[in-house]
């Protein structure tokens with residue numbers, strides 16, 4: 001019962017932070033302040049009242065429309081709030097304690113979530129958020145020097161792959177944003193599991209990239225959403241993937 005209350009509390013707290021992530025996702029790429037002014041409807045500019053700003057619930061109660069002008073509000077807002085709530089619960093379930101490392105890991109993955117959505121929108125991500133995720137990841141576990149070392153190794157590995165790919169494909173392969181994310185992965189997962197995560201990210205990305213090839217040749221596929229999903233999967237199931245690595249490579 002007590003633990004159920006903790007999960008409920010973390011879900012509510014997480015979804016409230018998800019509501020803030022929505023602001024970050026909308027404003028940071030436009031170089032607007034994330035603190036002021038308070039949120040308003042993009043259509044009629046009416047300030048969103050606090051009781052219309054309850055994560056997930058307000059969107060459902062208002063039927064996905066602005067309370068004033070009835071302009072539809074994207075499903076994306078409650079989805080991101082829900083995902084951030086689930087993220088808080090999942091990270092607590094994994095770490096089994098609420099301490100500084102819970103806070104840092106949650107903050108890192110929440111920032112990766114924001115980066116993934118911004119990459120979907122713009123096919124590029126702001127360095128401010130990307131470097132924030134990397135810096136947070138340095139402190140995601142007690143061995144900070146090891147985390148920084150792993151981040152640097154992953155940045156080196158992915159930069160080298162980028163040089164080769166760009167040369168072989170005769171065009172710019174992988175973005176600079178992807179390299180910083182690779183550093184974040186290194187700090188969170190270590191080198192071996194980061195390579196596993198890169199492999200899984202590429203594997204998941206194959207299906208939409210084939211779909212895009214068939215549908216529309218000009219569309220560019222953002223890679224950070226796949227990196228973020230794979231990083232979380234491998235971080236969460238790290239024991240499974242460590243054992244898998246040992247079974248294959250000894």
Ligand SMILES: [Zn+2]
Pocket residue numbers: 041042043044045046066067068069070071
């Ligand atoms: Zn409105």
